[in-house]
Amino acid sequence: MGTVKGKAVILTGGAGEIAREVAAQFLAGGAQVLLVDVNEAALQQAVALLGGSSVAYCVADVTSEDDTVAYVRKALETFGRLDVLVANAGVEGLVAPVSEYDTDAFRRLLDINVVGVFLGIKHVFPALAAQGGGSIVITSSVAGVSGSPGLSAYNASKHAVIGLMRSTAKEGGPLNIRVNTVNPSPIEGRMIESLERGSMPDEPAAMRQALIQSIPMGRYGVPADVANLILFLASEESKFLNGGVYMVDGGMTA
Numbered sequence: 001m002g003t004v005k006g007k008a009v010i011l012t013g014g015a016g017e018i019a020r021e022v023a024a025q026f027l028a029g030g031a032q033v034l035l036v037d038v039n040e041a042a043l044q045q046a047v048a049l050l051g052g053s054s055v056a057y058c059v060a061d062v063t064s065e066d067d068t069v070a071y072v073r074k075a076l077e078t079f080g081r082l083d084v085l086v087a088n089a090g091v092e093g094l095v096a097p098v099s100e101y102d103t104d105a106f107r108r109l110l111d112i113n114v115v116g117v118f119l120g121i122k123h124v125f126p127a128l129a130a131q132g133g134g135s136i137v138i139t140s141s142v143a144g145v146s147g148s149p150g151l152s153a154y155n156a157s158k159h160a161v162i163g164l165m166r167s168t169a170k171e172g173g174p175l176n177i178r179v180n181t182v183n184p185s186p187i188e189g190r191m192i193e194s195l196e197r198g199s200m201p202d203e204p205a206a207m208r209q210a211l212i213q214s215i216p217m218g219r220y221g222v223p224a225d226v227a228n229l230i231l232f233l234a235s236e237e238s239k240f241l242n243g244g245v246y247m248v249d250g251g252m253t254a
């Protein structure tokens with residue numbers, strides 16, 4: 001998995017299903033974690049479940065620059081250092097043909113899934129640079145390397161963060177700041193169930209079967225599959241990994 005002991009981590013979308021497992025693994029490895037999310041009730045629940053003094057939370061909207069400055073400041077004040085940003089907050093948005101996709105909804109999705117990641121990187125970079133380096137891991141998706149009907153906004157956003165990663169990986173390299181993406185296939189949980197219903201409202205189970213058939217390993221992933229990869233990319237053992245797109249998809253995009 002990799003060594004993360006003593007690292008201070010910001011995890012956006014921190015109340016979500018994948019993030020909870022990521023946080024649990026960081027804490028088990030001896031790291032400190034600041035969960036960042038818009039959903040305060042879910043944050044409180046996550047902190048109560050995770051327990052211990054190494055986890056804190058900050059209510060913030062990743063699309064707000066003021067909120068971004070505030071969550072970075074809170075991490076530095078709480079932990080006295082910063083080593084890792086996991087830019088994981090994201091929404092799936094609508095499922096609709098492009099000619100019917102609501103334009104405001106398209107813009108809003110890009111604001112969360114792309115501008116939110118940009119703002120996190122922008123404001124974390126100086127803190128990591130001042131400390132001699134760090135690791136930024138962005139949650140992209142299989143939707144970042146391929147398309148799906150009905151998901152124009154989500155696909156565009158998950159492709160966009162790969163471009164953002166590649167550019168900032170080249171800026172970060174000389175500062176010992178590494179930037180990579182993880183690209184999960186469908187992962188068991190709320191988001192894929194929402195997409196199954198959005199794609200085939202009358203037969204979500206048939207959508208699930210079709211998706212599973214497109215994964216050579218014959219199953220959806222689970223949050224731990226993603227968390228294992230994120231922890232490795234945040235760890236000392238991955239210190240020469242920079243600018244990479246790392247699939248965690250059971251072979252779906254092979």
Ligand SMILES: NC(=O)c1ccc[n+]([C@@H]2O[C@H](COP(=O)([O-])OP(=O)(O)OC[C@H]3O[C@@H](n4cnc5c(N)ncnc54)[C@H](O)[C@@H]3O)[C@@H](O)[C@H]2O)c1
Binds near residue numbers: 091187
């Ligand atoms: N679940 C999957 O199948 C899957 C597959 C590939 C990639 N991903 C990506 O993984 C990431 C996590 O997804 P998840 O499955 O845990 O979903 P989730 O819905 O459980 O978690 C997402 C979290 O992001 C938070 N969030 C939404 N908008 C926000 C905002 N403006 N500011 C701050 N927080 C905000 C939500 O409140 C939620 O807690 C997302 O980026 C998603 O696109 C998920």
